[in-house]
Amino acid sequence: MKLIQNLRALSVGTVLVGLAVTSLAVHAHGNEDHVKTAAPVKLEQKAWGIAAEAKATNAAPRVIAISMTDAMRFTPKLIQVKLGETVKFVIKNDGQMLHEFVLGTKAELDEHAALMLKFPGMEHDEPYMAHVPAGKTGEIVWTFNRAGDFDFACLIAGHYQAGMVGQVKVSDATPAAVAALPTAATAATAAPASPSVAAADxxxxxxxxxxxxxxxxxxxxxxxxxxxxxxxxxxxxxxxxxxxxxxxxxxxxxxxxxxxxxxxxxxxxxxxx
Ligand SMILES: [Cu+2]
Missing domain, CATH: 2.40.50.320 (Copper binding periplasmic protein CusF)
Structure with missing residues (x-):
């Protein structure tokens, strides 16, 4: 999340900026007043979970600290999570170069990594990723409401290919947790495909x-x-x-x-x- 940018944007008065991401970022820092004036966060269900709702964020999620290094490694590289659990990842860049932490399925990360090779200057901004400059720390709060084996990776060109990847195992061991899944989440809606007559480009x-x-x-x-x-x-x-x-x-x-x-x-x- 572009936390610093978002906070700066708020401070200069451009509210209603970056709705979903800003709300989450501000929430992580406990700034309630801004959140109440923001539009509702649209949470998008992904195969590997969903951005944590504000309520879940306040309920002291489990914190997992992760280190990223220029050796192209994450520590730890294997994370075990219970189904329904909300995790706050605190991601420290212990290297000298930019790294990122992106959650996803292996298939989705493979696809994004290929795009990053094709467009090295591409910058994403999604609630399941953090871009962390050298020496800085990023955060993601994520609810794992789907069981399975998922990956996290640095998709900066060359880093993923060098093995900068880790695993999240979400186990279906606690049926009780399923009842607590966020239900108000908006279903995934991609930007509408247009059947219109606009130019192909x-x-x-x-x-x-x-x-x-x-x-x-x-x-x-x-x-x-x-x-x-x-x-x-x-x-x-x-x-x-x-x-x-x-x-x-x-x-x-x-x-x-x-x-x-x-x-x-x-x-x-x-x-x-
Ligand atoms: Cu990296």
Whole structure:
């Protein structure tokens, strides 16, 4: 989670920015007032669990400290969790380079790792990942409400391939915990696929965050066909800073994304409604 960015965004008054992620990040630091003014968090069920609800976050989740190093290793690399358990991962980067911690299924991580090789400048922003600069600590609070064997990995180009991966085993040993699963969670809804007449190179998305300091847009997007990229939530640089003034969080948009030197740029964007 882009915690620092989010907090800075709040402090300069751009509230309603980065709704889901901001709320979780702020909650992790116990700042209740901001959370109450934020829009409801849309929790997306994934095969490997779901972002912890605010209530669960306050109920003192189990804390698991993880270290990441430039030897391309996580410590510990095997984590055992009970079905239904909420875990707060406190992820320390003990190396000199940027690392990240991304939870997922092996299939999904493989797919993302391949995209990261193709687009080394790609930046994701999802509640199940933390990008942690050297010497810093990131946090994720996650509810494991699906049993199975999952992975966590650093998907920075080259790191995953060097073996920077670990396992989470979620065991179905406590039926009682199942009853406590979050039920209010919104089912997964990708950005709507468009049957419209828009040009093939335009993709559908919803603006999550507008960061004028770093000149980036966070967009939950559908498939970007011209880049052969599946739907996800990503940070995009913009070709022209003026594009940042055309949109606000919550806007449904059509946008054109192009790969320029490994970075993905939004070159055109328009609000649809
Ligand atoms: Cu790494």
């Amino acid at each position: 335009f993709s559908d998305g919803e603006i999550r965050k507008v960061d004028k300091d770093t000149q980036r847009l966070t967009i939950k997007h559908g498939a970007i066909k011209n880049l052969d990229m599946p739907g996800m939530t990503m940070l995009f640089r913009v070709k022209d800073p003026a594009l940042l003034d055309k949109v606000k969080p919550g806007d449904k948009v059509k946008f054109k994304a192009e790969s320029v030197g490994g970075a993905i740029l939004v070159t055109e964007i328009q609000v649809v409604e």
